[in-house]
Amino acid sequence: xxxxxxxxxxxxxxxxxxxxxxxxxxxxxxxxxxxxxxxxxxxxxxxxxxxxxxxxxxxxxxxxxxxxxxxxxxxxxxxxxxxxxxxxxxxxxxxxxxxxxxxxxx
Amino acid sequence: xxxxxxxxxxxxxxxxxxxxxxxxxxxxxxxxxxxxxxxxxxxxxxxxxxxxxxxxxxxxxxxxxxxxxxxxxxxxxxxxxxxxxxxxxxxxxxxxxxxxxxxxxxxxxxxxxxxxxxxxxxxxxxxxxxxxxxxxxxxxxxxxxxxxxxxxxxxxxx
Numbered sequence: 001x002x003x004x005x006x007x008x009x010x011x012x013x014x015x016x017x018x019x020x021x022x023x024x025x026x027x028x029x030x031x032x033x034x035x036x037x038x039x040x041x042x043x044x045x046x047x048x049x050x051x052x053x054x055x056x057x058x059x060x061x062x063x064x065x066x067x068x069x070x071x072x073x074x075x076x077x078x079x080x081x082x083x084x085x086x087x088x089x090x091x092x093x094x095x096x097x098x099x100x101x102x103x104x105x106x
Numbered sequence: 107x108x109x110x111x112x113x114x115x116x117x118x119x120x121x122x123x124x125x126x127x128x129x130x131x132x133x134x135x136x137x138x139x140x141x142x143x144x145x146x147x148x149x150x151x152x153x154x155x156x157x158x159x160x161x162x163x164x165x166x167x168x169x170x171x172x173x174x175x176x177x178x179x180x181x182x183x184x185x186x187x188x189x190x191x192x193x194x195x196x197x198x199x200x201x202x203x204x205x206x207x208x209x210x211x212x213x214x215x216x217x218x219x220x221x222x223x224x225x226x227x228x229x230x231x232x233x234x235x236x237x238x239x240x241x242x243x244x245x246x247x248x249x250x251x252x253x254x255x256x257x258x259x260x261x262x263x264x
Binding site: 080 | 216218220
């Protein structure tokens with residue numbers, strides 16, 4: 001993993017009639033199926049859940065498996081998003097770690 | 107039987123009274139049962155496509171207006187970008203599978219009406235395989251579509 005450990009990076013840009021939300025989660029997404037050089041299984045460590053709320057209301061709920069690539073990236077389009085609409089994003093992983101971040105559409 | 111049920115009711119009443127007496131803390135406690143409801147789909151435990159589709163109740167889903175934009179040949183199975191778009195009205199659930207991955211189910215999304223039924227992400231593919239999307243409408247109708255992708259070097263341990 002890189003030095004930068006900011007767990008969530010967000011970009012929320014307005015387009016015509018919708019808002020484009022791009023999210024990057026810094027996470028190894030270790031599947032639990034890989035083995036290290038000594039043949040020991042590397043324990044699973046991956047995001048299992050993500051939530052996106054706009055102005056306090058959840059609009060996206062996602063369940064993830066380890067088949068999502070390391071450092072998961074997602075892009076969504078939100079109908080009718082307006083300038084300054086609050087976007088709150090969070091994830092949690094199979095070890096109970098959590099991260100949250102927010103931004104506003106601009 | 108009856109005494110047990112009534113004692114349960116009493117317990118519930120006391121719990122409710124206790125929650126009220128906690129004042130500002132009560133919402134925190136009330137949030138607990140909601141978290142328990144965030145149960146993970148059992149289909150993520152499936153190790154075979156057929157089991158995953160059965161767990162998702164999608165074994166007989168007909169082909170629907172779903173678009174999977176991705177590479178025809180992925181050099182690196184560890185990072186395969188794709189965009190999925192549903193043209194099916196009132197799509198509320200989108201699920202993504204890779205037929206030949208050791209864990210076939212990758213993603214399950216629930217969307218409200220203001221989210222366009224479309225997403226971009228990057229996935230792992232262990233080997234050449236079909237990518238499979240399931241879309242479910244608010245009324246519960248389920249549709250599917252697949253697209254084959256050749257993988258040169260598999261994404262390790264996906």
